[in-house]
Amino acid sequence: MALWTELGQAATVAQLVGADIGGLISMTIQAALTARQNKKECEQLARRVLMIAELLPHLQLEDPEAVRPLAGLGDTLRAAHELVVSCQGRSVAYKLVMSGRQADRFRDVQSRIDSYLILFPVISYIGITHQLNRIYNVLVPDDAPSGEPSPISLSSQLPYLQESPEVAADMMIPHGVKQFTLDEITVATNNFAIDGRIGTGGSGDVYKGRLHDGRVVAVKHLMADRSQNKADVFRMELAILYPLLHENIIRLFGMCMEGEERLVIYEHMANGALSDYLHGQPATAFDSSPVRTSWKTRVEVLLGAARGIKHLHCHVVPPVIHRDIKSSNILLDARWVAQVTDFGISVSWDTRQADRVHSVMGTYGYAAPEHFLEGHLSPASDVYSFGVVMLETLTGMLPILIDSKEELASFALPAIEAGNLRKVLDKRPALEPRHFKALELVARMVVRCLRLSSRDRPPISVVVANLEAALEIICSDPNSVSENKFKRFFFPKSTKSIHTRLRRPKRQPHTHTQQLPEAELQTRNSSSILGLDIYRNWEELRTRAVKT
Known part of the structure; x- marks a missing residue:
C-alpha cells in the first residue's frame, strides 16, 4: 500500500x-x-x-x-x-x-x-x-537596515512576500498539503461537467470527481466574481482545515493552484447535505432516507455536528469560529455521520480581541444578531447558528419562512416556550412517546441557544451533553427506564442528595402540598445544564423515584 x-x-x-x-x-x-x-x-x-x-x-x-x-x-x-x-x-x-x-x-x-x-x-x-x-535570507539583502522585521514573524515578512507573488503563493500552502495538477482535476471531474456539479456556494461551485487512484472526491472550484476574495477563501480553507482531524469535520485531501485557478479537494460525502433531507422536494429519493423518517437519525446528525463544532471551539488552539454554520454546511457520509464543512470565512478567535469588529459575513437567517448588527464574533455566534439548525431539524422548516419572510425562530420559539412543541414539530418522522420527551429536551436547548444576548447562550459543550442525553432517551427501552437512566436524565449530579431523600420517604416524606426547602429551591435554579426543569413534573418524578 x-x-x-x-x-x-x-x-x-x-x-x-x-x-x-x-x-x-x-x-x-x-x-x-x-x-x-x-x-x-x-x-x-x-x-x-x-x-x-x-x-x-x-x-x-x-x-x-x-x-x-x-x-x-x-x-x-x-x-x-x-x-x-x-x-x-x-x-x-x-x-x-x-x-x-x-x-x-x-x-x-x-x-x-x-x-x-x-x-x-x-x-x-x-x-x-x-x-x-x-x-x-533570499529576499532580504545582507545590508538591509537593522530595524527590519525579525524573520521569525510571518506577519512581519508579508511586505517582502508581496513583492514576490510566487513565493507569497507558496507560503499560503501549509506544509504537507497534497498538491494536484489542474490536468489531474480536470480529468477527475470530466472537465467540470455540469451533471457532476453537486453544490453551489458563496465562494464557488462543488463538483464530484474520481482521482486516478479511485478515490471519490468533492472539488470546490473557487470563483473570483463571488462576494468573498478568492485568495482569502483559498488560504483560509487550507490554513484552518488542514490541521483539523476529527470524525465530524470534513477531511481535506489536497489543493490545486495553477495560474488564476484555485481548487480545494475534499473527501466526498455520499449522502449530501442535511438541508437536502429537511427541505428537498417530496416524492424523491430523499423520502425514504432515515434523516427524513427517523427522529433518532436526526438527533444523531445534530450530535455529530455539535461535536465537530465543539472540537473547533474547545480543542483547537486558538479556537476557530466557523462563522457559517447552517444545514447545507452539515454533510452526511455513507453511514449518515455528520461532518461540518466550508471553512472559507472561518476565523481564529483571539480572546484578547473579543471586542474587535469583523466584516459581516455568513447566511441570513443563521447569523447571530450581534454579528449581523454589530460585526462582533465569538464562539457563541456559532452556537446561535447551530440553534437555528436544531430548530430547522425539529420543525422541518426553512430558517426564513417563504410566505411571511419571517424568521423561523420568531415563529417557532413562542410555541416551544408555551409548551406547544407538537404544534411546530415536523410531522414526517414517526413520533413515539419517548421520542417526544427527547425532542422536548432538545427544544429547550434551542431556546437557550437562540437567546439574543451572546452571554446568555450555553457553550457548545453543554449543547453536546444535551443531545447525548436526548439520544440516550430515544435509544432507551420504551417499556422501562432504569433507575440509573432516570437519575441521569432528571437529576444532575448537583441534585444527587435530593434523589437520595426521595427514595427514603420515611425520613423526609413528601406530600402534594409540601414546601421545598430553600436549599433545594436554589438547586432548582442552577440545575438546568441540559435545559430541563427537573421540578416541572415534581409529583410524577417523586412517585417514580419512590417506586424504584
Missing part, C-alpha cells in the same frame, strides 16, 4: 521511536477489524492510529530536536495494538469482570495518542519557520 511506502520513508522517526511504525499500525488496524469485544472502541482507536500513519510522512524531520518529543510514540502504538488484540475472543464472564478496566485502558491509550496528534502541527510549524528563514 502507498501508505506504508510513505511511512517507510520516515526513517528518522522510525529510528527515533525504535519501532516498526508501519507494522504496528497495520497490525492494529487489522486486529480492530476482527475484534469481538469493544468493537466501537477498537474502531475509534484504529482511526486515531490511522491519523498517525497519515501524518508521519509529512513531518519536518530535519531537526532531530524538534521530533524528540515523539520518542514515546512506539510504546504508545504497541499499547494500542496489545489493547485491540485483547478484544479478540473472550468469555462472557471475562467480559463482565474486565469491562470497567478495559474502558479505562481505552481512554488512557486514546489520550496518549491524542497528545502526539497535538504535537504534529507544532513540529510542522517549526519546519515551516525554518523555510521562512531561508526565504527571508
